[in-house]
Amino acid sequence: MIDVRVVSGLNRLTTKGDANALIDTDPVMVSANREVPRVIWRVPAVGSTLAFLASPQSQRLGLTLLVGANLLALALFALRRRSTEGEGSTPDGPQPTRTDLESVHA
Known part of the structure; x- marks a missing residue:
């Protein structure tokens, strides 16, 4: 003022x-x-944090983290799928066991 x-x-x-x-x-x-509003309490560094979150650098960082997280999730999904396919399964699904075949023919 x-x-x-x-x-x-x-x-x-x-x-x-x-x-x-x-x-x-x-x-x-x-x-x-009329009563004029006044500052009665403040939190240090909140303003600079909000300014950073609104900045282009923050938006690029957020986009980079979002893309990176999606790529990591995709890689983990592919590795998990590959490890389960190698354990007694075929591309069409798990191989039937002997008891499965006997119950079908009975």
Whole structure:
């Protein structure tokens, strides 16, 4: 908050952000009986974390992790399928056992 002045029965609030060299061009007009919100609690580093999550670098990282996770899941699925196919099964499914064949012919 840089300046507070009463103009035509309203409070004119002039502000300047921390990262701005200049005063904000649009002052905020507030009635005298209106309560203005204020910061009563803050969590350190949340703002920079949210700024990173909205950045292009974060979006590229998220896409890379998503593609990598899908490739890993696909590779694990292929390895699991290959290991189960080698243990007494055919490409059409598991081979029937002797008891299976006897029950079919009975």
